[in-house]
Amino acid sequence: MNQKQKNNVVIIGGGISGLIAANVLKNNGIKTTVLDKGRGIGGRLATRRIRHSDEITGVFDYGMQFFTVRDATVQKWVNRWLAEGIVTEYSHQDVDPKTTYYRGVESNRSLGKYLAKDLDIHLQTRAITINKSDSGWTVATENGQSFQGDSLILTAPVPQSLTLLENSGIALPSLIKSRLEKVVYYPRITILALLEELSLIPASGWLTVDNSCLASIACNHKKGISPQGFAVTIHSTPEFSDEYLNKDDQIIAEKLFNFASSWLGSKVINYQVHRWRYSHPKTVYGEEFLAVDNSIPLILAGDAFSTKPALDLHLTLEKAVLSGIKAAEYLLS
Ligand SMILES: Cc1cc2nc3c(=O)[nH]c(=O)nc-3n(C[C@H](O)[C@H](O)[C@H](O)COP(=O)(O)OP(=O)(O)OC[C@H]3O[C@@H](n4cnc5c(N)ncnc54)[C@H](O)[C@@H]3O)c2cc1C
Numbered sequence: 195m196n197q198k199q200k201n202n203v204v205i206i207g208g209g210i211s212g213l214i215a216a217n218v219l220k221n222n223g224i225k226t227t228v229l230d231k232g233r234g235i236g237g238r239l240a241t242r243r244i245r246h247s248d249e250i251t252g253v254f255d256y257g258m259q260f261f262t263v264r265d266a267t268v269q270k271w272v273n274r275w276l277a278e279g280i281v282t283e284y285s286h287q288d289v290d291p292k293t294t295y296y297r298g299v300e301s302n303r304s305l306g307k308y309l310a311k312d313l314d315i316h317l318q319t320r321a322i323t324i325n326k327s328d329s330g331w332t333v334a335t336e337n338g339q340s341f342q343g344d345s346l347i348l349t350a351p352v353p354q355s356l357t358l359l360e361n362s363g364i365a366l367p368s369l370i371k372s373r374l375e376k377v378v379y380y381p382r383i384t385i386l387a388l389l390e391e392l393s394l395i396p397a398s399g400w401l402t403v404d405n406s407c408l409a410s411i412a413c414n415h416k417k418g419i420s421p422q423g424f425a426v427t428i429h430s431t432p433e434f435s436d437e438y439l440n441k442d443d444q445i446i447a448e449k450l451f452n453f454a455s456s457w458l459g460s461k462v463i464n465y466q467v468h469r470w471r472y473s474h475p476k477t478v479y480g481e482e483f484l485a486v487d488n489s490i491p492l493i494l495a496g497d498a499f500s501t502k503p504a505l506d507l508h509l510t511l512e513k514a515v516l517s518g519i520k521a522a523e524y525l526l527s
Pocket of ligand 1: 212495
């Protein structure tokens with residue numbers, strides 16, 4: 195790889211994987227441009243506000259809830275975030291007491307915002323095609339812009355990256371394509387519910403439920419991120435999500451509120467339903483990143499780029515972080 199090919203890297207996806215890759219490259223003097231189709235940065239590090247009245251606004255972490263770390267390199271990053279006051283240790287009764295868990299202090303999206311703060315980020319910028327020339331990659335976006343990079347990193351969930359490649363007429367070697375097509379994600383239906391009164395969820399703000407419909411319930415007020423609203427995040431199980439993904443919001447809400455009623459203990463005054471088609475990987479690619487083209491680098495990364503699936507959900511974020519680091523280090527090597 196010559197010097198020119200790593201002067202300017204375009205990264206599609208401003209989730210944690212893309213943001214970490216961008217930080218590693220930037221720290222090594224490489225110009226990066228991050229494109230994300232979302233309105234906010236962070237991807238599945240997702241937080242939303244629901245304003246109900248002048249007095250009541252709920253703040254909901256509705257994607258990643260909390261994470262843990264096994265890898266020493268990732269731990270170094272987390273230690274920096276702890277020292278900067280961006281994440282905090284998170285104790286609750288439902289998980290392994292010997293393990294340390296972390297969550298964002300203000301919210302989980304605030305970790306994404308922190309990682310994005312010195313980067314060139316373009317939100318609401320969906321990549322629709324990518325094109326390779328002798329001088330690098332050109333990304334065309336839905337809002338009519340075009341971005342050029344000597345190298346390109348794709349960090350969208352694998353099915354979305356495959357669609358982008360297909361729409362761009364880029365044929366992958368058949369073995370690689372079939373491995374990528376085998377990467378499958380769990381879906382997840384999440385309800386953001388604003389309650390009239392404080393929920394009955396334990397004081398830590400977290401409850402693993404594990405029945406046929408509900409996986410967990412989190413009280414964002416008890417966690418301390420929603421001081422002006424009793425904001426509860428209800429995650430359904432993958433099985434329920436599979437069955438109900440295309441059903442109406444009202445049908446989903448009735449069912450899940452009914453199952454959750456003994457922990458809610460209050461009237462719901464407002465709610466939104468969010469459908470995650472790609473919540474977290476069920477199967478993974480088998481390597482920490484994929485370099486498709488070495489001469490004009492095209493790299494795929496993200497939480498599905500790992501040697502093994504995460505042993506539990508709370509180890510998934512770490513996979514995304516590690517993949518971002520490895521993808522960037524590959525370009526630097
Ligand atoms: C409901 C839920 C609960 C979870 N709970 C936990 C947990 O408790 N612990 C844990 O460790 N992990 C958890 N996870 C998983 C964790 O959030 C993810 O593994 C991690 O955030 C993935 O990061 P990523 O950068 O790989 O992908 P993403 O965060 O998905 O980032 C990819 C980005 O690409 C963007 N994008 C896609 N296509 C395009 C395009 N064409 N153009 C521009 N941008 C595009 C998307 O908008 C997105 O922002 C949870 C996930 C969900 C959804």
